[in-house]
Structure formats: structure tokens, C-alpha cells
Amino acid sequence: MLFRLNPQAGQPLYLQLMQQIRHAVDTGVLRQGDQLPGIRTLSEEIVVSHTTVAKAYAELEHEGLLEIRHGSGAFVAARSGGKSRSEKLRSAQERVHALVETLRQERFTAEEISRLFEAELFYPAQARSRGDE
Amino acid sequence: MLFRLNPQAGQPLYLQLMQQIRHAVDTGVLRQGDQLPGIRTLSEEIVVSHTTVAKAYAELEHEGLLEIRHGSGAFVAARSGGKSRSEKLRSAQERVHALVETLRQERFTAEEISRLFEAELFYPAQARSRGDE
DNA sequence: TGAACTGTACTGGTGTTAGCGTACAGTAGG
DNA sequence: CCTACTGTACGCTAACACCAGTACAGTTCA
Numbered sequence: 001m002l003f004r005l006n007p008q009a010g011q012p013l014y015l016q017l018m019q020q021i022r023h024a025v026d027t028g029v030l031r032q033g034d035q036l037p038g039i040r041t042l043s044e045e046i047v048v049s050h051t052t053v054a055k056a057y058a059e060l061e062h063e064g065l066l067e068i069r070h071g072s073g074a075f076v077a078a079r080s081g082g083k084s085r086s087e088k089l090r091s092a093q094e095r096v097h098a099l100v101e102t103l104r105q106e107r108f109t110a111e112e113i114s115r116l117f118e119a120e121l122f123y124p125a126q127a128r129s130r131g132d133e
Numbered sequence: 134m135l136f137r138l139n140p141q142a143g144q145p146l147y148l149q150l151m152q153q154i155r156h157a158v159d160t161g162v163l164r165q166g167d168q169l170p171g172i173r174t175l176s177e178e179i180v181v182s183h184t185t186v187a188k189a190y191a192e193l194e195h196e197g198l199l200e201i202r203h204g205s206g207a208f209v210a211a212r213s214g215g216k217s218r219s220e221k222l223r224s225a226q227e228r229v230h231a232l233v234e235t236l237r238q239e240r241f242t243a244e245e246i247s248r249l250f251e252a253e254l255f256y257p258a259q260a261r262s263r264g265d266e
Numbered sequence: 267t268g269a270a271c272t273g274t275a276c277t278g279g280t281g282t283t284a285g286c287g288t289a290c291a292g293t294a295g296g
Numbered sequence: 297c298c299t300a301c302t303g304t305a306c307g308c309t310a311a312c313a314c315c316a317g318t319a320c321a322g323t324t325c326a
Contacts, residue, residue, distance in 0.1 A: 071293035182316045204323035
């Protein structure tokens with residue numbers, strides 16, 4: 001199990017870690033019931049505070065992906081594949097909703113927004129062809 | 134011209150003001166070339182600091198909706214619909230890209246993401262059916 | 267020119283969030 | 297029991313966004 005964080009990524013460290021753990025579960029590197037490394041062990045490995053790891057674990061438990069037992073450790077939840085799926089879906093819905101709402105306020109029509117997404121989804125190479133402002 | 138802000142809305146005051154000005158332009162209450170109230174006049178009316186109004190004006194100028202002339206005032210830009218369009222589009226693309234990227238990392242397929250968006254775009258009522266956490 | 271209007275720059279207070287370290291609390295095994 | 301491991305709670309700092317006030321700078325017109 002090898003996680004690697006990038007402090008310069010602009011994304012919070014605990015979120016990066018969460019994504020990597022999710023990915024590990026998705027790809028089968030971590031299976032249901034598997035124990036995760038202790039927060040201190042892991043924190044030394046990826047060079048962050050152990051409280052940052054704890055925060056990632058806690059969030060993932062809240063998502064339903066992990067099960068944490070105080071004093072024993074953190075484990076991949078039994079129904080991680082199914083249960084967390086609906087959680088993820090809800091979370092995804094919220095984010096999609098927020099973005100669509102914002103774009104609408106900027107006077108984009110539903111068709112325009114739809115086009116933006118389809119371009120990003122099905123022609124990601126073309127859609128991405130410029131720097132920041 | 135009557136703007137009203139709600140400090141309890143959770144949304145920054147300058148953003149609220151920006152939206153209301155956009156709306157005024159959209160509905161024709163403000164037309165191309167029209168002068169907006171001075172930042173101090175308006176700030177007294179809606180009871181915020183004049184720097185907050187200035188920020189809203191400045192952002193809208195950056196968007197291309199307004200044209201500000203130091204010493205003279207703020208005016209609705211001539212091509213308020215067109216010029217800022219490409220800027221807004223770029224910004225929108227970036228945000229769409231970021232979200233799609235994240236969702237992909239969470240193992241959503243292109244089809245699923247597409248469905249999420251279409252639901253939000255064309256059936257917003259159903260898609261929204263819960264509070265925050 | 268100078269007074270009265272316009273917007274701008276700068277500084278500081280407040281609230282939120284990420285991240286860290288210390289101290290605390292539960293669990294398991296000798 | 298006590299030690300060595302687990303996670304947890306709390307307080308601190310840095311960075312950032314929002315917003316306010318003060319001082320500054322450009323424009324207009326009598």
C-alpha cells in the first residue's frame with residue numbers, strides 16, 4: 001500500500017488521501033475487512049500529521065467506506081462496494097447541482113451546460129487546450 | 134433600481150449584488166450604456182461598505198458586463214452579452230473539467246456522469262430531494 | 267482652480283478551514 | 297495490571313475570503 005500526497009496540488013491533503021484510499025478499495029488493493037495502517041504509521045510514511053490521516057479516516061467512515069474501532073484500528077467496511085455507492089452518488093449529485101446552479105446564474109442555458117459536459121466527457125483532449133487566466 | 138441584500142443568506146454580499154445587477158441587465162431594467170449608481174450612493178441604499186459595491190462592480194467589469202471609468206462612473210458595457218462570453222466560457226470549462234475529473238476518480242463512468250448532469254439540467258426538481266448535512 | 271462628484275488602494279478586523287502537536291481514551295496481549 | 301498499540305479531543309497557527317474604514321486619485325463643471 002503506497003500513498004503519495006502532493007502539498008502543492010492545491011487540494012487539501014486529507015482529501016487527496018481519501019481519494020487514494022477510495023481508489024485502493026475500488027481496485028481491490030484493499031478488500032472488505034482489511035485493516036488499514038495505523039494513523040501514525042501512515043502519517044510517517046506520507047509525511048503529514050497523524051491528525052490529518054485521522055481526519056481522512058473519519059470522513060471515509062462517515063461515507064461508509066471504512067469502519068473505525070477506537071483502540072483497534074480502521075477497516076474496510078463490509079458493504080463498502082454497495083453501501084458507499086449511494087453515499088457517493090448523493091455527494092456527486094450535490095456537487096453537480098451546485099455547479100449547474102452556478103452556471104445557470106451566469107446565464108448559461110441548459111443546452112450550453114449540457115454541451116460543456118459532453119465535450120468534457122467524450123472529448124476530453126479537445127476540451128482541455130489552454131492555461132489558466 | 135432597487136437592490137436588496139441579505140447578510141444571512143450565506144452568500145457573500147458582493148456576489149448577491151453581482152447577481153442582481155446581472156439580472157437587471159438581463160431583464161432590461163438596465164440597458165447598454167446606462168450609468169449605474171455611484172458606489173457610495175448604492176452602498177448607503179443597501180447598507181454595506183462602498184468597497185463592497187466597488188468589488189461587485191470590479192468583478193462585473195472583469196466579466197465584461199460593465200465598463201468602469203475612474204472618476205466618471207460605472208456603465209453597462211456596449212456588448213454586454215457578447216464580449217464577456219468567451220471569458221465566462223473558459224471559466225465554466227475549467228470548473229466542469231475539475232468536477233468531471235473528480236467524479237471519474239470516484240469511479241463514475243462517463244454515462245453515469247452524463248446522467249447526473251442531465252437529471253440536474255432537465256429534471257432539477259427530482260434531483261433535489263434532501264437537505265444539507 | 268477648486269469643489270463635488272466619480273472609482274481605487276491600502277490596512278485591519280473577523281470568521282473559516284487546513285494542518286499540526288499535545289494530551290487523552292479505548293483495546294489487546296504479555 | 298501494565299505496556300504498547302489503536303483512534304479521539306482539544307488548542308494553536310497560518311492562510312484565506314469577506315467586509316469595513318480611511319486615504320488617495322481621476323473627472324467634471326462652475
